[in-house]
Amino acid sequence: MVHNTFVSNISPEAYPMVGGDGPHSYAKNSIYQEAIVNGSKGMIAAGIRKTLDLKSLRLDTSSTFKIADLGCSTGPNTFIAMQNIIEAIELIKYQDDCECEHDNPSGLEFQVFFNDHSNNDFNTLFKSVPLSKKYFATGVPGSFHGRLFPESSLHVAHTSNALPWLSKIPKEITNSNSPAWNRGHILCSGFEKEVAEAYSAQFKNDIESFLNARAQELVPGGLLLLLTPTIRDGIPMFSTPEGTNFDYLGSCLYDLANMGLIAEEKVDSFNVPMYYPFLGELMGHIKRNKNFSIEIMNTFTHPLVHMVYSAEFWASLSRAAFGGLVGQHFGYQFVDRIFNYYSTKLAENMSSICDGKTQDKIELFVLLRRN
Amino acid sequence: MVHNTFVSNISPEAYPMVGGDGPHSYAKNSIYQEAIVNGSKGMIAAGIRKTLDLKSLRLDTSSTFKIADLGCSTGPNTFIAMQNIIEAIELIKYQDDCECEHDNPSGLEFQVFFNDHSNNDFNTLFKSVPLSKKYFATGVPGSFHGRLFPESSLHVAHTSNALPWLSKIPKEITNSNSPAWNRGHILCSGFEKEVAEAYSAQFKNDIESFLNARAQELVPGGLLLLLTPTIRDGIPMFSTPEGTNFDYLGSCLYDLANMGLIAEEKVDSFNVPMYYPFLGELMGHIKRNKNFSIEIMNTFTHPLVHMVYSAEFWASLSRAAFGGLVGQHFGYQFVDRIFNYYSTKLAENMSSICDGKTQDKIELFVLLRRN
Structure with a gap:
């Protein structure tokens, strides 16, 4: 029964960004992620111009152009990203209209699907959808590692800064009897081969599920736009700025345990x-997923790579992204204390975190076309 | 520009039901509304069977059947309503499949759009979407008095218990220099002709906007299901149980002002x-809206009309529906005191509220088909 394919057996562990619009919220502490959205505007516009064939999508005046942002969080980044995509499509449409007036697709309407886990703060998202939007806004709760949309119902799917989030923590790393037990670290730092293998296998499983779900949801000729951080091949996570940062967060947690x-x-x-x-x-x-043709695969440097960060900036960024996760695990009453301590300790070590390692993280932009 | 038609100039005043799942929430205090949803199941199933022509909707295996619930609040009623509609359509589909195996529409997938104002508690809604659902769930924030969906993009739209909510309070009734000033009452009680005319005009405007928006959003052959309370012609609101109830709430507010x-x-x-x-x-x-053909227009009695209500039940129901509105106007710190006082006063007068007036409210079920 095709209509049951979306009843996924995935039980996503959902870790939303910090909701609301308060001082610690993702909405107020995501300019690092916003830089990717802004920095990719030109690439996305050129990519859409080069690869999107409106005529092959069989859109006519009664049709709706449907765009999804997967892992959207609460804004404002998702609103910017969706606006950028719509402007790029409008530009093609305008040019096509000029070339071919008797086949005028100017009646095209846009519907945008904002997706994130069901415990994302959709209330804040919906209240902050821009009044000037030129699309019909909808929210879609659920994990992007499973089906979220009907078959062949999307024209463009986009995700930015969300692919590194796994559907779950690999089981082995939490088992004290396993060689992959990750005691002493809080993610895949790269010190232990077994831990790295467990994380890598989970990521492989998740990205395959992600691509297969999108292959079902996108119309033939539809586009999948991926923006995601990666690490230079062979460089262990612990020697990157992000890895060092996570290791500091981990060491702070052990300090607080000692206290x-x-x-x-x-x-x-x-x-x-x-x-x-x-x-x-x-x-x-x-490359292994044969449902898509790879139209563009570009690496680029994070636009803020040369910015001098303060410890407060990093700490705020981390708290907005991981405050919910930390609160859920340790108790929300400890979140202030944990991140205040972390911020202070980070301030003492900022130079060693950023120094000379800024080229180890490589941003990847991929534009895939559904076959 | 067609794609701008949804940029509505409506500035809806949004009064959501009480969110969350606490003791005063709509989710926990809406069995009166739920009775309408349950009580209408048979009518809806028969109506869909009689009027929905799946073949004329040109659905094939790659298509999605799209259903909207307008004014859905937080559940569980909306989940029941959507499930009832899907079951009715599945039944047609099953029978059609038997009649016509070579044109098998068994690949039909359902997408449900839960709509309410952007300050509805979508977080609670999304967290409580049943795991057993057989549809892709989406939320659509916005006023149903304006456009919410792309042109010709819905197959069935449903609304239950939501049409009496106006897009705004008629201006005249808040103007102390107007003959329609509604001092002494908190809605259209029916005592003053000018007040009634102002409310009636606003309702006319709103229902026209509602129907016109749906006419654009539904595909030809699509269905609009309306379930809504009405009053027997010529009976003033103040002499109905609901009117008496509102008048008590108003008198309680004046009591508390006097205190x-x-x-x-x-x-x-x-x-x-x-x-x-x-x-x-x-x-x-x-009847005046010519975009639809009226397929069914039935009146029925509220399924709980003979239930003996306690004052606590009425007060809880009222608080779940109007607690947010009262809090917004008077300050949330007064909500407990106001509704506790109201509950106590109501207990002293329950017999006079319900006695002999139960036939004055008439529930209306209308099934419209988009021409």
Whole structure:
């Protein structure tokens, strides 16, 4: 029964960004992610211009052009990203109209689907959808590792900064009897081969599920736009700025355990369900999926790579992304204390985090076309 | 520009039901509304069977059957309503499949759009979407008095218990210099002709906007299912159980003003943006809209009409529906005190509210087919 294919057996562990619009919210602390959205505007516009064939999508005046943002969080980045895509499509439409007036697609309407886990703060998202939007807005709750949309119902799917989030923490790394037990670290730092293999296998599984779900949801000729961080092949996570940052967060948690604020066992069992793949690793997974043709696969440097960050900036960014996860694991009453301590300790070590390692993270832009 | 038609100039005043799933929430205090949803299941199933022609909708295996619930609030009623509609369509599909195996539409997938104002508690809604659902769930924020969906993009639209909510409070009734000033009452009680005319005009405007928006959004052959309370022609609101109930709530507010808890001017300026139309009045508005053919127009009695209500039940129901509105106007810190007082006063007068007036409210079920 085709209509049952979306009843996924995935039980996503959902870790939304910090909701609302308060001082610690994702909405107020996501300019690092916003830089990717802004920085990719030109690439996306050129890519859409080059690869999107409106006529082959059989859109006419009664049709709707449907766009999804997968892992949208609460804004404002998702609104910027969707606006950029719509402007690019409008531009093709305008040019096509000029070339071919008797086949005028100016009646095209846009419907945008904002997707994130069901415990994302959709209330904040919906209240902040821009009044000037030129589309019909909808929210879609659920994990992008499974089906979210009917078959062949989307024209463009986009995701930015969300692919490193895993559908779950690999089981082995939480098992104290396993060689992959990740005690002492809070994600795949790269120190232990077994841990890295467990994370890598989970990422492989997740990206395959992601691509297969999108292959079902996109119309033939539809586009999948991926923007995601990767690590230079062979460089372990612990020697990248992000890895060093995560290791500091981990060491802060152990400090606080030593001070008696939180239990050491709680720190041992804390893991961030996130994996930064190697560039070649991710490219391999994408190339193996035969439902798509690879139209563009570009690497680029994060637009803020040369910015001098303050410890407060990093701490705010981390808290907006991981505050919910930390609160869920340790108790929300400890979140202030944990991130204040982390911010202070980070301030003492900022130079060693950023120094000379800024080229180890490589942003990847991929534009896939559904066959 | 067709794609701009949805940029509505409506600035809806949005009064959502009480969110969350706490003791005062709509989710926990809406069995009165649920009775309409359950009570209409048979009518809806028979109506869909009689009027929905799946073949004329040109659905094939790659198509999605799209259903919207307008004014859905937070559940569970909306989930029941959508499930009932899907079951009715599945039944047609099954029978059609048997009749016509070579044109098998068994690949039909369902997409359900849950709509309510952007300050509805979509977070609670999304977290409580049943795991067993057989549809792709989406949320659509916005006022149903304007466009919410692309042109010809819905197959069935449904609304239950939501049409009496107006897009705004009629201006005249809040103007102390107008003959329609509604001092002393909190909605259209029916005592003053000018007030009734102002409310009636606003309702006419709103139902026309509602029908015109749906006419654009539904595909030809698509269905619009309306379930809504009306009042027997010529019976003033104040002599119905609902009217008496609202008048008690109003008198409680004046009592509390006299006790000094809230300002009298605040009570004078408090109005509920709700209008219960006369049966003939609403039927007239529907008949005048030529975009639809009227397939079914049935009246029925509320399934709980003979239930003996306790004051606590009524007060809980009222608080779930109007607690947000009362809090917004008077301050959320007064909501407990206001509804506790109201519940106590109501207990002293329950017999006079319900006695012999139960036939004055007439539920209307209308099934319209988009021409």
